[in-house]
Amino acid sequence: MSAAEDRHEPTCCWVLTPPAPGAVAVVCIEGPQALAAADRVFQHVGRRRVVQMAMDRVYFGHLRKPQGEEAVLCRTGPQAVEIHCHGGPQVVQALVAALKQQGIAPASPEQWLRKQAPCGPAREALQWMLQATTEPMARLLWHQAQLAWPRWLTQARQALAQSDWPRLNDLAQEVLAWEQFARHLVEPWQVVLAGRPNAGKSTLLNALAGFQRAVVHARPGTTRDVVQQSVALGGVPMRLSDTAGWRSSGDSLEQEGIRLARRQWQQADLVLVVLDRSRRWGAEDERFLQAVQAQNQRLLLVRNKCDLPAAGGHPPGVEISALARQGLDELQRAILHHLVPRWPELHQALPLTPQHAQLLQQLVQATAPPRPDARAAATVLERLASG
Numbered sequence: 025m026s027a028a029e030d031r032h033e034p035t036c037c038w039v040l041t042p043p044a045p046g047a048v049a050v051v052c053i054e055g056p057q058a059l060a061a062a063d064r065v066f067q068h069v070g071r072r073r074v075v076q077m078a079m080d081r082v083y084f085g086h087l088r089k090p091q092g093e094e095a096v097l098c099r100t101g102p103q104a105v106e107i108h109c110h111g112g113p114q115v116v117q118a119l120v121a122a123l124k125q126q127g128i129a130p131a132s133p134e135q136w137l138r139k140q141a142p143c144g145p146a147r148e149a150l151q152w153m154l155q156a157t158t159e160p161m162a163r164l165l166w167h168q169a170q171l172a173w174p175r176w177l178t179q180a181r182q183a184l185a186q187s188d189w190p191r192l193n194d195l196a197q198e199v200l201a202w203e204q205f206a207r208h209l210v211e212p213w214q215v216v217l218a219g220r221p222n223a224g225k226s227t228l229l230n231a232l233a234g235f236q237r238a239v240v241h242a243r244p245g246t247t248r249d250v251v252q253q254s255v256a257l258g259g260v261p262m263r264l265s266d267t268a269g270w271r272s273s274g275d276s277l278e279q280e281g282i283r284l285a286r287r288q289w290q291q292a293d294l295v296l297v298v299l300d301r302s303r304r305w306g307a308e309d310e311r312f313l314q315a316v317q318a319q320n321q322r323l324l325l326v327r328n329k330c331d332l333p334a335a336g337g338h339p340p341g342v343e344i345s346a347l348a349r350q351g352l353d354e355l356q357r358a359i360l361h362h363l364v365p366r367w368p369e370l371h372q373a374l375p376l377t378p379q380h381a382q383l384l385q386q387l388v389q390a391t392a393p394p395r396p397d398a399r400a401a402a403t404v405l406e407r408l409a410s411g
């Protein structure tokens with residue numbers, strides 16, 4: 025690399041592990057000076073210089089500062105190394121300070137992102153990936169950046185070059201079909217529990233959360249405020265909201281809780297309607313069900329207390345006992361089926377932002393018969409690619 029290029033691409037270091045005490049910390053150095061810098065902070069036990077090290081092999085040695093500290097080094101690219109050292113903050117700080125002395129500044133996660141993907145949907149995907157809360161979502165976002173979007177842009181540009189408008193139109197529509205799903209790559213799905221007092225909503229919230237998040241009591245009207253808990257069911261992030269039990273009468277405090285509940289039902293991606301099947305279905309139950317249906321049609325009926333004899337009259341639903349933890353696997357499957365009826369292939373590009381969706385809509389219009397607009401299609405595609 026020439027001196028001129030050196031000036032354009034500075035050598036930086038990144039602490040890849042979180043800023044807290046840990047068993048191991050990882051510091052990476054990237055850029056034209058990376059190998060020389062690594063030689064000045066790390067000494068291999070066999071005195072081998074970094075430039076002589078094989079790629080993707082791990083070499084044991086010591087840090088020069090703090091002196092004698094054991095560490096391993098791996099050359100991860102022609103101009104990139106990773107140093108894995110003890111995870112005490114003092115060790116990391118000393119290593120970063122030693123690099124700083126050589127003019128190698130620690131860079132921010134944003135700078136790392138810019139290096140991996142300077143612009144466009146790939147960059148967006150990596151940015152979201154940093155915030156992903158479950159492994160399947162992180163994997164999906166990683167593949168958006170590495171595979172799905174680069175592939176889609178190549179195919180779209182090919183179609184544009186060949187003036188293949190139906191193909192370009194299809195490509196845009198295929199991505200748009202995932203708009204609903206893509207909205208939840210980082211934002212959890214909202215699942216709200218609704219039911220009459222004592223149906224077992226709070227017990228179910230606790231069973232799904234895996235610990236006692238909400239107060240459970242035999243006295244009706246225990247839950248007043250909305251109690252929320254983030255969970256991951258089958259790798260899908262969700263926010264569960266437990267709400268006050270519904271009844272047509274009740275004092276003003278209870279009615280305030282019910283008003284809050286109604287707002288939650290309305291905004292939910294899915295309402296779990298918890299019914300107590302050990303009590304006979306009656307007119308008040310019917311009124312409750314209608315009240316929920318008036319707010320939201322995305323309902324899943326859950327017949328709770330299946331450990332007790334059934335009293336009859338209830339509409340069909342998933343049979344569970346929140347208390348005895350029976351039927352919870354089937355309930356989880358039913359929830360996932362409602363929220364995510366299909367899961368995208370890793371190579372499927374997804375509209376990661378509302379702006380992507382908007383541009384794809386424009387692309388659909390620009391490529392629609394009878395008169396496709398080549399110039400508009402090219403402009404939209406480039407705006408999509410450059411982000």
Ligand SMILES: Nc1nc2c(ncn2[C@@H]2O[C@H](COP(=O)(O)OP(=O)(O)O)[C@@H](O)[C@H]2O)c(=O)[nH]1
Pocket residue numbers: 219220221222223224225226227228239240241242244245246247269328329330331332344345346347348
């Ligand atoms: N037998 C039985 N009792 C349950 C079940 N789920 C909840 N309960 C009981 O029903 C009562 C009310 O439960 P809770 O979760 O507070 O109901 P909520 O008012 O709908 O939140 C408590 O005494 C629970 O122990 C269940 O599956 N079986």
Ligand SMILES: [Mg+2]
Pocket residue numbers: 225226227239240246247266267269
């Ligand atoms: Mg409750």
